[in-house]
Amino acid sequence: MEYLEVTFRIRCAPDEANDFVQSLLLEQTVETPLVVANRNEFVRDQMLGHVIDVRSAGENLADATIALPVVNAATDVAQFLNVLFGNASLHEAVSLLDFVAPPSILSAFEGPRFGIDGIRGRLGVPNRPLTCSALKPVGLSVEDLATLCSTLTLGGIDVIKDDHYLADQPFSAFEERVDACQRAVAEARTKGGSATIYCPNLSGTPDAVFAQATFAQETGVGAVMVAPMLIGLPTLIELRRRVDVPIMLHPSFAGSLRIRPDTMFGRIFRLYGGDAIIFANFGGRFSYAAEVCGHIAHRLRSEWQHLAPAFPVPAGGMTLERVPELIDFFGNDAMLLVGGSLLSAGDALLDRTRAFTGIVADYALAKQ
């Protein structure tokens, strides 16, 4: 029999850990008293799973790994999350550390369609870190956003993404915005800009998201962005089937405390089809440790069955001054997202953008 192995961290007294883990095993499988489960031969033999081990992880902390039957976990892309961390997430004392899925589960997921190589191919940038910036703040007019697109393209940015607050607001309606921004990028490219990709943000119900994706593709955008925890991870799976451009993922609403960040962003987001995954970087506005960010990047890029590697996109309060440090830390296969720090330049935006892309190009060249 094949199993999904899931590791939880549990906050409890040491002498209660084993019982707690046994109860979690029932919670994530049959969700009945054992006597009920044992009454049926198939349930008893095929559904129950087992505890692999329980070990101390500090004072009143235990890490437990349990094995859950693949026959249940592999049913569909929502059920996978259900078996992984469904009811267990309702226990305040439990967080999800990690999982190991056998090929029979992973093969049900297509993962990143483009991944690192596919995005590099679209940009014609074989071997330096990529640069990314964001259209913000929300509230700018379509005209202002399009002007930003021109400037950032002329400045050599690889990927221009919508701020995740850009939706279908009256002051910058989705279709008008996407059309104008894509035109601005395309036009600036002909004027000596780079091979810049524009990546609009999609938001709403599945119907709305898919309609936006269709419209965006028709205008010729080079990528699309969604926040999968807002729209739902299973909706991302369907979006991936419906578009043939890379998908960038935003971490909004992913509240990482109860799922270890490298598992959430490095594993789950990649599994569900993200080609480039934005996460809160260390040393900026968020509190992630450098080590955590390193783990996220590693898990996005390391070999994992048939699943293509995806770009880590560290973000959140990044400045130009930190670019060499970030390249040293994340290496070549990363997309550096600098938003507010560029936009602060005001009238000097083109110069500061060229400085950003120049630093990346020079520093990467010097390192070779």
Add this chain to the structure above:
Amino acid sequence: MEYLEVTFRIRCAPDEANDFVQSLLLEQTVETPLVVANRNEFVRDQMLGHVIDVRSAGENLADATIALPVVNAATDVAQFLNVLFGNASLHEAVSLLDFVAPPSILSAFEGPRFGIDGIRGRLGVPNRPLTCSALKPVGLSVEDLATLCSTLTLGGIDVIKDDHYLADQPFSAFEERVDACQRAVAEARTKGGSATIYCPNLSGTPDAVFAQATFAQETGVGAVMVAPMLIGLPTLIELRRRVDVPIMLHPSFAGSLRIRPDTMFGRIFRLYGGDAIIFANFGGRFSYAAEVCGHIAHRLRSEWQHLAPAFPVPAGGMTLERVPELIDFFGNDAMLLVGGSLLSAGDALLDRTRAFTGIVADYALAKQ
């Protein structure tokens, strides 16, 4: 101007609270340095929002209420979550306590279509608590599940729901299961059973969920269940538009630590269209306090603009012995979900089910 008022709890030193709240205000609005936002008149005047107040909530804890512009929050049903707790959820020190949404936001949501009155009308049960049980454990054959349906219907259960682990597994394929279970319920109703409703669980991508919903409705089911945090809250909005039976919501994957449970289950789940909302009850397998469960029930049932009240469905390790206590606590407008404790009866399931429904009927009558 209209605002969405959001209250966060922040873990930080008292002298850092004000700065932290200011940074959260930017995080949830313009997501740029203030200098960038102030450069544009519309952004400065319409998008920035403001801090309403910051107050101590204990040692190194502060509760802060901020006002966020409706013009951004009301854009779509995913964007609402984004403005409510998008990037803020990535700050480990921040949790969402509560929100107050003005009519211009709430009117974009249709909320429960049936609610308490609609479900009572379908069942012909005007004024006692409702009874609910679950088909489990996962792994039972379709035949066994149908037999359970017959017995629970003959025993007088009002709502029979699928276990949330029942998806479209090979050992109980969705269509075969739903057809057999609905037939079993309908047949038992003609043999003196009650007006029992069967409520199958839907799971998967939006396409799969909507196809399952259509099939289930064609067989005549009286309700459907989804776990909105698995499929995505915006997908629930679309499901609600596509079905004309009550929707029961399961809390799986809702990991409640970072969003106060009464806000998550009592407010957000109701707003997005749940007619009956399952939550982890006190005194069972989960660690919620009674007070928390009382708040959830209160917020599901209290007056809230045009939004119909929804049934609280306390669940998780409930026993027959606790029924009077639970009726005293939750009152008349609740649906009591007893699963494993009934199923433990084995061959005596019919008797124990009758005992359960009998206790509820008698106790409710005695209280009148």
